[in-house]
Amino acid sequence: MAIDGVQLLEHIQTPALIVSRGQVSFANAAAKALLGAHILGQDVRIAIRDPLAVSVILSESGGTAKVGGLSVGGSVWEIDCKPVGIGERLVTLYDLSVQVSVARAHADFVANASHELRTPLATVLGYVETLMNPKAGGDEATRERFLKTIRHEALRMQSLVSDLMSLSRIEAIKHEVPSETVDMVVLARETAGEFRTGGAVTVTANCEHAPIAGDRGQMAQVLRNLIDNAIKYGKPGGAVQVSLEATNTGWLLIAVHDDGEGIAPEHLPRLTERFYRADTSRSRAAGGTGLGLSIVKHIVERHRGRFDIASRPGSGTTASMMLPLRKD
Missing domain, CATH: 3.30.450.20 (PAS domain)
Known part of the structure; x- marks a missing residue:
């Protein structure tokens, strides 16, 4: 040459x-x-x-x-x-590592989503076929018990489809930096007020207002997901604490803490993976889709923030995020 x-x-x-x-x-x-x-x-x-x-x-x-x-x-x-x-x-x-990794992740995602939908769908079909039998369908107690199971599984599928669509929308605009001004103290108090059952949700803040450049709908979704998780996996009727702390360095720390059993260390690095569950049976029984924390992570990253989960068995769990405060 x-x-x-x-x-x-x-x-x-x-x-x-x-x-x-x-x-x-x-x-x-x-x-x-x-x-x-x-x-x-x-x-x-x-x-x-x-x-x-x-x-x-x-x-x-x-x-x-x-x-x-x-x-x-x-x-x-x-x-x-x-x-x-x-x-x-x-x-x-x-x-070609990135392309291969993306293709593998896409294939895994489709396989996992199909599995997650197939399981409740099989349950629904099985119970419907049983109810079509005159002997089972004619028994009032059996029919009511089966219909409750069918409703539970149908709601699970509905939640899963909703979360899949939500994740798809978030990924479609993940490179668009949000520009709306969102007061996170006000939003946290409004969101906490939506939860009337499961235990007390308290909000504390070291400031009256904490404006960020954000998407109000997405940040409300983040808070709902984290508070809902804290209620589901905390002690029955236990307290959930939401704290907001504006720092002198221009960041806002938001933490959601529950008093539940906590999570074993080996699960922590994988909790934001799609469909990953630390406790599969408990998560499904509570109606979890395995996508909530993945949605949270994607939204926080779109807002140029950082998301973390800290937990220790017996000491509860704290989900926290750092978001840049709006300067103007």
Whole structure:
């Protein structure tokens, strides 16, 4: 390859190699960062330890091949090889990890959503078929018990569809920075006032007003989700505390604390994953969809904030978020 061509390769961010008669004769900075500086002058079969990739690189016509684990475990790279002279090959490497990860996440999401809908739907169909039997359907007590179960499962499906649509809408506008002024102290008190059952919801604040640049509907949804979770998983009739603290550094800390059993440490990092539940049976019995905290996280991130969950078995759970206060 001409010298000016080699110089050009040195300045591109895509990892690139020139392989001459089976040896790496050139590697740009991106390739050295990926594979190590020692690959220069090395046999390509040692530099890239993948039989399929090596066979493509050493073939007469070149081609493409996918290689796993070049950078970190689980990463996926595409190797593109083109002949550029007698016994000389230009090899470029493209990181497909993000695309593969997104595709896998999408497939997992569809599978999980289908499973979550299939379970209550199977229950509803089973009970309806039983009620269609004159013996079961004619018994008043049995019919009432079955109808209550059908209603419960139908409401679960309705909640799941609603949360799926909500998550889809949030993701569609996640890159749009909200501009409406929302007073979080006022909104927290209004939202807490909506909860009349399950225990006392108290709101404390170190300021009268805490304006942020936000989407009022989405922030109300965040507070409802967190308070609802605190009531569901706190002690029966227990108190839920919502606290707001405006800091001198221009941030607003909002925390929702319950006095429930708490959550084991191994579950905490995964609680905002879609459909993840620390206690599957209890969550479903309470009508949870497994999407609430994922929705909260997406909304908080859209508002340029940070979301966290702290808990210890026997000491309750605190869900908190840091949001930037509006300066003007």
